[in-house]
Each structure stands twice: as C-alpha cells, then as structure tokens.
Amino acid sequence: MKKLLLLTCMTLTLASCEKDPDLGQLDTNMVVYTDHDSETDFSKYQTYFLPDSILEAGSHHATYWKDENAQKLIKAVESEMNSRGYRRITDPEQKSEADLGVQLSYIAQRVNVTSGWWGGWWDYDYWGPWWGGWYYPYTVSYSYDTNSLVMEMVDLTGNKKEDSQLPVVWYAHSSGYQYNANYNIQLMTEAIDQAFEQSPYIQSNK
Template sequence: MKKILVLTCMALGMMSCEKDPDLGQLDTNMVVYTDYDSKTDFGKFQTYFLPDSILEAGSHHATYWKDENAQKIIAAVEAEMNSRGYRRITDPAQKADADLGVQLSYIAQQVNVTTGWWGGWWDYGFWGPWWGGWYYPYTVNYSYDTNSLVMEMVDLSDGGKEGDEKAQLPVVWYAHSSGYQYYSGYNIQLMTEAVDQAFEQSPYIQSNN
C-alpha cells in the first residue's frame, strides 16, 4: 500500500515542513492525500460512471451540489479520467455497465469517520440493487475539516449478482483534499487544482485500452 501526502511548507520563523500543517494558513494549496488498493489492476478498466452532482455532507444530513461550480470540479475529474484512457458513461440507466464508479463528496461541516464510508450518504443501492455494501482494502480513520473534497473510486467490474446480499463494493482509490475555507464559500480554483494534484500522485490510474 502506497500512501502519498503532499504538504505545503510555510516559512513561519523556521524554514521547515510541518507534518500536520495549520490548514488555516494554507492560502495557496490544499493538502492532498491519496491511497489505493495495490492489488487492483487499473489497466483492465475501460469505462466509468461519474454522477452529475457532488454529495455535500454535514454532520447530520447530506444534500447534493449541482450548480456551475460543482460542474467545474466534476469536469476536472472527467478530464483526468479521460486523459488516462477511460470513457465516461453519462446515462444513469447504464451505470451498472461501467467498470468503475467515481463519487465526489464535499465536507460542509466537520465530520468524524472511522474505517469506512459514513452510513446513509452514498447509499450502496446507488450503484446497483444487488450490492450489499462496500469496503476499503485499507484502513480509513479520519476527521474531516470543513472545505474537504473527497474522491472515491469503486470497482464495479465484477458485478454483484442479483439477490446476493453479501456482494460488496471494493473502494480501490481514495483521495482527500483539505484547505482553508474562504469567506464561508467555495474556492473552486483550489479544489480543481487539488483534483489535478490527486491524479498526478496516482500514475497507476491508467487504462491499457
């Protein structure tokens, strides 16, 4: 399992990189962390389904972010995936035919998550009625601050069999970007740059087709 963490170095008295930087002082970049299942062959995948909205998660409920700003972030992810040789499926009725599912979430309020995706947000039934849940092949145990963008990639290629309640979705790639939230609004440029950085840190995401 490879873990890559890009930290912004701040010249504050001493020239050094902090392991856990003060996110309130990151005014030029977001901290980008990526992780993936090293046993996954990303080259075998050809298609992916990316929803036209971003889940905006709070402490108690979630909404879906679909405006022009959300579309800019989604477009950045689509551009990266297409440049790696994958083809996007846009028809929701055909998402079950995709090899990969890509889901984006924006953390509107501080949230604590321990080993796995928070229940009740991205309902596993979204990817198909036969899926009984999902899992990470690696440990996820984070506290998300406001202005965090989370990207996850799930393997749909094996396909859960209808009626098989034990079928689970493996999360094969994960990216988490955090930074300062300006004037209680979105900084779309920083988030799209974080998308680019996350993929730059993930050269293994590449289709062989």
C-alpha cells in the same frame, strides 16, 4: 499499501512521520491525501460512471450540489479520467455497466473518519440493486476541517450477487480553509489535478 501526502504549499516543511499537517500553517492551497488498494490493476478498466452532481454531506442526510461550480469540478475529474484512457458513461440508466464508479463529496464541517465508513451517504443500491454496501480494502482514519473535497472510486466489475460489497479502490481527500466561492473552486480544481498527479497508477490499458 502506498500512502502519499503532498502539499501544494511549498514553504511548509513536514516531519516524515507526520500524517496530516496543521492546517493553521496553511494560508492557501489544500492538503491532498490519496490512497488506493495496492492489489488493484487499474489498467484493466475501460469505462467509468461519474454522476452529474456532488454529494454535500451533512450530519444526517446528504444533499446534491449541481450548479455551475459543481460542474466545473466534475469536468475537472472527467478530464483527468479521460486523459488516462478511460471513457465516461453519462447515461444513469447504464451506470451499472461501467467498470468504475467515481463519486465526489463536499464537506464543510469538522468530521472524523475511521475504518473507511462514511455513514451511508450513498444508498446501498446506488450502483445497482445487487450491491449490499461498500468497503475499503485498507484502513481509513483521519479528520478534516472546514472545507473538504473527497473523491472515491469503486470497482463495479465484481461478482454481482445480492448484498455483495463494493470495494473502494481509490480515494482522494483534500482539505483547506473556506474562502469566497470562486477561490474555493479554484483551490478544489487544483486539488483534483494534484490528486491525479500523485496517483500515476490510475491508467487504462485500453
């Protein structure tokens, strides 16, 4: 499995064995970390469903971020996906017909993630009543501070039987300090661009 960690702050030097840098060393920009299932052929997919809101993960229940700033981030993801040859399905009634599901989550607290479990921020039937949950075909273990944007991509083309699990085939995690709203949006937009830049395998053959 291929793992990449790229920083847009060019003055920071990292040891090759270091997974996450000390965010205290970063004055600007976000740390962008991506991972994917190396067995997944992204060229076989053609369509995707991207919700019109971003999950704001809390300690118990998630809320939904839908304002103008949220739409800027969603549009940035849509632009990247479309430029890779995928077509967005926008009708929520047709989301189960998409090849891929793409979810954005925003977290403004310290959270530890281990073994790819996100505590149920998605309802089990979000992508269709036949799915019983989701899983990562790879290990996820990290923590993030203060201001984070997470992107996850699930494969919706699998065998749709009751309680089938959705494989998360790609995720991107961006972390940094909180600034004012406009600057935060700028940093997160740049982080989205960086996440796709370091994920060249996300490309449709359509």
